[in-house]
Structure formats: structure tokens, C-alpha cells
Amino acid sequence: MNELLLRRAAAADAAAVRTLTRDAYAKWVPLIGREPRPMQADYDHAVVAHRVDLALLNGEIAGLIETIDQPDHLLIENVAVAPAFQGRGLGRRLMAHAEQLARALGRAEIRLYTNARFTENIALYRRLGYRIDRKEEGPLGVTVYMSKPAGRHISTS
Numbered sequence: 001m002n003e004l005l006l007r008r009a010a011a012a013d014a015a016a017v018r019t020l021t022r023d024a025y026a027k028w029v030p031l032i033g034r035e036p037r038p039m040q041a042d043y044d045h046a047v048v049a050h051r052v053d054l055a056l057l058n059g060e061i062a063g064l065i066e067t068i069d070q071p072d073h074l075l076i077e078n079v080a081v082a083p084a085f086q087g088r089g090l091g092r093r094l095m096a097h098a099e100q101l102a103r104a105l106g107r108a109e110i111r112l113y114t115n116a117r118f119t120e121n122i123a124l125y126r127r128l129g130y131r132i133d134r135k136e137e138g139p140l141g142v143t144v145y146m147s148k149p150a151g152r153h154i155s156t157s
Helices: 011-032 043-049 090-104 119-127
Strands: 004-008 051-057 060-069 074-081 109-115 131-138 141-149
Touching (some): 004 090, 011 051, 109 119, 119 131, 119 141
Antiparallel strands (some): 109 141
């Protein structure tokens, strides 16, 4: 992978964040029969209210990670990689960035949630050291809640 540059998204990036997220999650629509929640999010609000870090490769936005600082943990709200850049380890690098951010903020834990039908994502998170805390059934399906202590290293290889 070429040199990766991370930068914080600004309000002017909201449309690009929306487009990248919609493109990244589109593959899941046939599996669950609807748009996943990140495809419907208000990114004009999110880039201001949350931390959205953009991953740029050769000046192109290749991925992003959206985090929300909570009093006792860092929540990963969204991690998305543009389809053209998937399968190159960028998701792992974004997850490692979130772990570094959690430690810098003094948070002992990182949490995330995902759709139970996104089995390849769950498998990746488990390989990265996340454990399944609980599963909740709701009107949109089963949500899997996962967490990991922030101090454990994530391999980016």
C-alpha cells in the first residue's frame, strides 16, 4: 500500500464521507434487504459532532473511521473503506488508529457494534482482539456488540 495519510474530516468533507460510506456499505444491501444504518446517517452533523478521520492514499479518500468519545470508552461508530481499496489492510490500519486514539484519550476500552449478518466483519474484529459482549434482536435484525481493552496492540500486517 502506498503512503497513507490520515486527516480529520471537516464540514466541507461531509458529502465525500457520505458517498464513501454509501459505496462501502452497498454490498450489504442484498444480504439484509435494506440499507445499513451508516448509509442513512446525517454526515453533515457527524463530521461536526463526532471525530471522523479520513484515510487518504495518493490524495484520494480511501477510507474513514468515525469515533465517539464516551466517558468510559471510545465507540467506533463507523469504519468504511471504498470498494476500490478493500482487501488491502486499510480497515485494520483504521482500527489501529482508533486504538491509538483511545489510548491518547485515556479510554480503557474500545466498543463497536455491527449487524450479525456481517460475518466477515465480525471475524475481522475477533482477529483484532474484540470479544462479543452481547447480541440484541431488534426490528432491523440482530446487532452484535463487541469490545476490546484499548491497551492491546492491533497488528496492521
